[in-house]
Each structure stands twice: as structure tokens, then as C-alpha cells.
Amino acid sequence: MLSRRRGSVRQISRLFTLPLLFTALAAALYWGWQMVWQAAPWSPQFSLHPANIEISNASDWVDRDAILQQVVHEASLDDQLSLLDPGLNERLSLAIEDHPWVETVEKVEKFQPPRVVVTLRYREPVARVESNTVNGSEAPSHCIVDRDGVLLPLDALLVTSPALQTLPRIEGVPFRPPRPGEVWQDGRIRGGVTIASELGNDWRRFSLQSILPSRQPIIGSSESYSFQLLTAGGKKIPWGPQYVDTDQNRLGEDEPLAREKADRLREYVRNYGVDLDGNPSERIEANERQGITSP
Secondary structure (H helix, E strand, O other): OHHHHHHHHHHHHHHHHHHHHHHHHHHHHHHHHHHHHHHHHHOOOOEEOHHHEEEOOOOOOOOHHHHHHHHHHHOOOOOOEEOOOOOHHHHHHHHHHOOOOEEEEEEEEEEOOOEEEEEEEEOOEEEEEEOOOOOOOOOOOEEEEEOOOEEEOOOHHHHOOHHHHOOOEEOOOOOOOOOOOOEOOOHHHHHHHHHHHHHOOHHHHOOEEEEEEOOOOOOOOOOOEEEEEEEOOOOEEEEEEEOOOOHHHHOOOOOOOHHHHHHHHHHHHHHHOEOOOOOEHHHHHHHHHHOOOOO
16 A cells, blocks of 8 residues: 555656656757857858958949948948848848949848858939039039939049940039939939930930020929930930929820930931931941940
8 A cells, every 4th residue: 555655656756857857958958059049140150251242243334342342331241240140131232222323132142151142233324414613623523313313423433434425414404413322303303314214325326415404494393394405516406395203294294205205316317317417327327336426
């Protein structure tokens, strides 16, 4: 009888002891895993050095290495980074997209040994805006903007680039540029970049030089202007109103879209075999081969 009672006590003791042992073991394993997990990101196997962040695709206008150097410095990406950081992709994307030359980050890829490759969509300049006044020596004399009117920064190398000289010029606009990366809200800029974007690569072959906005907005609007195109030979080609935002629906129901106007110019050049200065098509082709815009 006594032995039965002792056996029952042992069984009861086991029932309480085993769960406690399993709980203690699980807690020890969890604590150990947490210690390993916290230390793992900063181990050499996962630690990412800024020098191992790469941009895969190049731009014709800006040095991708210069973008990375600026981003790493301004966004403090020279701090310790880890491939195991779940927020790494977002952190890199937000930092790089903040650069004025970057339209968006299309892809972030991680590799082992620790390396990150970023694919970008760059902003492309479509026009330059020149100052009409004499500025101080430190003030910029011209700026470049993309198709959305975003001001793009100019470095010393780009200022002297021949490609910059071939961009359409938007003239007759008060020279009050925003900070790089911000939209130049002036309706003459916004309308001008729309025209330049629609004409695209045909700008040079049409022998065009400048986009000239009217001095005053069109009747009924405070933002939209009428435009003329100035050729290299000095001829002025009427473009008409280029509406901004909702003005197209509110005021310009019968006005052709920018795409339609550009197509009409292309049709004229194609049908008559001349550029907008009257040069024959042979001259156009010769100029294209030599990269010349003026007759």
C-alpha cells in the first residue's frame, strides 16, 4: 500500500516537473536564438559597406557614382547596414529617390557576399531656361528642367557639355528657379516643357531653337500662355495656347493637344521635304549626321 502511494507521488511529481523542464529549455533556446539573431546582421557575412551599393544603369547626363556619394553622405548611409535589415530596401529607395536626378527606384537586389544593386529611372532634361538679366558671378545663368518641370542640378562638367547646347531654350520667363528637385511652377515653364517633350528628337531636325511664351496669360487663365517656336534662322512658328492642368478642359475644348500640334509639324516637314527654315530634306539629313542645328 505504501509503495503504491510513493509511486503515485512520483508520477504526480513528474507531471509537474516535465512541463517546467520543457518550458525552461524552450526559454533557453529562444534566448539563445535572439542573441544569435541580434548579432547576425552585423557579422561580416551580412554587414553591407556603402562601397558595395551599386547603380546598375548609367545616365547620359549625370554620373551614377556621384549620385551614390551624395546620397550616402546626406542620408547617413555610411552607418552600419545589413542585408538582414527588413527595412533596408525601403531605406535605400527613399534616400536615392530624394536625389533630383532620380525619378524612381525600379528595383533593389541583394547579393551574397554582401552587395546591393539598384536599378533607377533617371530624369531626362527636355529644355533649358536662360536668364534674361545680368546676374552676379555666383548666380546661375541658365537651368535645365525635365518633362514635369522639375529643376535638375548642373555640375561644372555638364555646364560645358555640347548636349546641353542642343536642348530647346525657353525664353522670356522671369528667372526665379526653385531648388533642384522641385517643380518650377511658372505656367510658361510648364507649358514650354510640354512642347519640348512632344517635339522630342525632332527639335534639331526641324531647325528649331527656342520656345517663346506670350507676355501675359491667355484670357480666362492665370497660368496658361500662348507660345511661338523660334527657328535657328529667326522665323517664328505659331504654336498657340498650351494649357496647364484643368485649363485644357475649362478653356481649350477646341484647341488641339500638344501631340496633335507636333504631329502637324512632322507632317509638314515630311510632305514638303524641308525643315521649318525651308532647308531641303538633304540639308536636314546632313545636319543630323554632323550634329548641327543651325543652317
